[in-house]
Amino acid sequence: MIVRFVGGPLGGRELSTTPSPWAGGWLTAGDADWGLYVPVHRDPTTGIVLAEVRVTIPRRR
DSSP states (O other): OEEEEESGGGTTOEEEOOSSOOOOEEEOOTTSOOEEEEEEEEOTTTOOEEEEEEOOOOOOO
16 A cells, blocks of 8 residues: 655655555654654545644643
């Protein structure tokens, strides 16, 4: 399966994963900040998944 990233530190990159479903997760590249990516669309013909960065805001304590 191929995952295409939109926005965040991995924007414009692709990731090749195992054939099993990809649920998203925290990812980074090199010295870039971490980004939480979630799958938003899967093309039924090609199986390519589009993943967007989810903006996270620190919670107050």
